[in-house]
Amino acid sequence: MRTHTLLTPIPATIAALAMAWCAAWPAHATEDPTPDLHAAVPPATCGPGSQPETGLQGQVPSQDRRSGRSQQGYSCNLERVGQYQGEGATWVSAVAGHCAYMPTSGLANKQKKSPGVQVIDVSRTDRPNLVTALDTRAFRAGTWESLKASPSGKMLAGVGVGLLIGAGKFDLYDVSDCANPQLLNKSSLTGDSLPSTNFAHEGEWSPDGKTYWSSGLVAGALTAIDVSNPAKPKTLYFGGSSMLVNHGMAFNADGTRMYLASIFPAGVGIYDVSDIQHRRTKRNVRQIAKLTWQDGSISQKPLWVTIKGRPYLFVIDEAGADGMAGGIHVIDIADEANPKLVSHIRLAIQLQANAAVAKEDGANNGLFSYDAHYCSVDRVVEPTAMACGYFQAGIRVFDIRDPRQVREVAYFNPPAQVGKQALLRGSEHALLPRSFKSITDLVVNPLGALSASPESQRADLTADWCSSPPKFVNNELWTTCTDNGFMVLRFTNGAYPFKP
Known part of the structure; x- marks a missing residue:
């Protein structure tokens, strides 16, 4: 069992370090069995009123992109009933009460009408409307994948990530009156002192809502922030995991176990974080196990x-x-101590046999292909459905009652926003280049790779990036895509909730 105490993150060329770190992973890391890479989950059966995909499961074919068909969108047992597009969104939004919080890219604040996190009142699901924008320092910088509502829905927090990695900035809001957020850690906005020690990219709450965690892309950085006194958050732990490059995290019910995604190599680590959860004097993060795999990369979120x-x-x-x-x-x-892989969830367009088709489809639409990004479930204990946001493949909903036999039940891929780059100053997708040399180019050279490009060189927006986790709300899905902004989706044809 490895123990990780306080360390200082050292910025370096991540790609070079990653190669060395992969070779040095501990011997007890467990490799998964040989997966079936040639099977997709059973596709949804679309009922009346649907506008089904015209190609493979999850695909937006090149022909549809050229003809304009992708600008109509695709749907199967899901329909859009409300939308607030605004200037588009960045990667991950949040929901609390009858409100949605849509962060915008920090890349083009001077050109935006409304910088920061957009507060959207969804009291009327058919007419979501903008109430205000939160542009305090972390939220204005861009929260990337860190903007999260607390489990109770009473607080909203995020770290200032900016261009891929951020340090020090942390904003905490009272959203008990969700349409009228109140900044809680006001004192940390004055002077040059940092409100917390963090080197952040991702964030998540402990289940009891007393700790906000952030993770970084360098040196396995982890930060635990005590928010028991919301006016004065304090750092409980600033250290590392056994991974070189962390990503998103989740916790068990009592908050004593952290499940942390690894970028290099792909996989997940299980950690004992009971010292932090129980506020012990000596606080360490202890590795229990790891599971890695070779059929994916940049594990995002468990x-x-x-x-x-x-x-x-x-x-x-x-x-x-x-x-x-x-x-x-x-x-x-x-x-x-011995996690075991039991199944995979892949769409047909994600299979190796269709790699050439997928590459052709998205050649001018930015870095990401038909990749998954964030998911949520209808409930944590005995969930029945999981909804996931995909780059280019839209929102997909799965029946997970049998985790070894997952099947798709619905999808919604919103209309492509071709030609609207100038209007979408808050969309990370609309601001990015048409293509990158590689993912390494994005990680190693974020300032160059993510700088706003001339409009003629930007992604063609022939399919949206739905990177935010869809939220189950009263048998609807509240979700955000980078170009289409916030949307309310309603299930049709009895696709959900499932009949006994």
Whole structure:
């Protein structure tokens, strides 16, 4: 069992370090069994009123992009009933009460009409409307994947990530009156002192809402911020994991176990964080186990659930390997020291056999292919459905009652916003270049790779990036895509909730 104490993150060339770190992973890391890379989950059966996909499951074909068909969108047992597009969004939005919080890119604040996090009142689902924008220093800088509402829905927090990695900035809001957020840590906005010690890219709350965690892309950085006194958040832990490059995280019910996604290599680590959860004097993060795989890369975010009393992780890969797009690994963690892969969730367009088609489709639409990014479930204990946001493949909904036999039940891929780059100053997608040399180019050279490009060189927007987790709200999905902004989706044809 490895213990990780206080360390100072050292910025360096991540790609070079990653190669050395992969070779040095501890011997007890568990490799997954040989996966079936040639099977997609059973596709949804679309009922009346749907506008089904015209190609493979999850695909927006090149022909549809050229003809303009992708600008009509695709739907199957889901319909859009309300929308607030604004100037587009960045990667991950949040929901609390009857409100949605849509962060915008920090790349073009001078050109935007409304910088920061957009507060959207969804009291009327058919007419979401902008109430205000929160442009305090972390929220204005761009929260990337860190903007999260607390489990109670009473607080909203995020770190200032800016261009891929941020340090020091942390904003905490009272959103108990969700349309009228109140900044809680006002004192940290004055002077040059940092409100917290963090080197952040991602963020998540502990289940009891007393700790906000952030993770960084360098040196396995982890930060735990105590928010028991919201006016004066304080850093409880600033240290590392056994990973070189962390990503998103999840926790078990009592907050003593952290499940942390790894970027290099793809996989997930299980950590004992009870010292921090119980506020012990000496605070360490202890590794319990790791599981790695070779059929994906840049693992993004795990979800912890229990199904029939058994704990599972659903781990999303943000990118693929060997020509496949990033999918979802389902892992049984009943024996937490020996996690076991039990199934995969992939769409047809994500399979290795369709790699050339996928590459052609998205050649001018930015870095990401038909990759998964973030998911959510209808409930953590005995969930029945999981909704996931995909780059280019839209919102996909799965029946997960049997985690070994997952099937798709609905999808909604919103209308492509071709030609609207100038209007979407808040969309990370609309501001990015048409193509990158590689993912390494994005990680190693974020200032160059993510700087706003001339409009003629930007992504063609022939398919949206739905990177935010869809939220189940009263048998609807509240979600955000980078170009279409915030949307309310309603299930049709009895697709959900499932009949007994």
